[in-house]
Amino acid sequence: MTIEQSDRPCPDCDHPMQVIYVTELKQVVSGWACPECGYLASEKNGVEDSVEKPVSREYLLRIERPLSDDDVRNPLASVEDEFRARARAEMADDEVWLLIDPDEDRIVDARLGDDVEESDS
Incomplete structure (x- = not known):
């Protein structure tokens, strides 16, 4: 099975739907799916339905260089204070x-x- 973006608009939200092919040869269309609103259709089986759109979360991985006492801008502050100040500002x-x-x-x-x-897990 192969899934690709298509030019066909979703009848519910007008977003471009994804086309689902039965085989890797892309000769038989199995169905259509809208990644935006959850609309699904299969012309072959005469099915048309909508499913609840899954919640998508994107996570950003940010790697910073280590903080040391030499990085502290205020000589009376600590690394923890510098970390908090940078977090507030940046x-x-x-x-x-x-x-x-x-x-x-x-x-x-x-x-x-x-x-x-925040989550408990």
């Missing part, structure tokens, strides 16, 4: 920043962007 709403102690391999502090939801 962190995007969809990011999560972790301050990890490299010697003990443990999380010292974490900052969540405004769009990040």
Whole structure:
């Protein structure tokens, strides 16, 4: 089975639908699916339906260089204070920043962007 983007618009939301081929040879169309609203159709089987659109979450991996005492701009502050100040000034709403102690391999502090939801898991 092969799935590709098509030029055919979705009848529910007008977003381009995906075409689903039965074989890798792309000779027989099995059905159509809209990735935007969940509309599904199969002309061969005469089926037309909509399914609940799955929630999609995208995660951004951001790797920063290590922070040390030499990186602290205010000589009276600590690495933790510098981390928090940088997070307040530079962190995007969809990011999560972790301050990890490299010697003990443990999380010292974490900052969540405004769009990040906390979870118990």
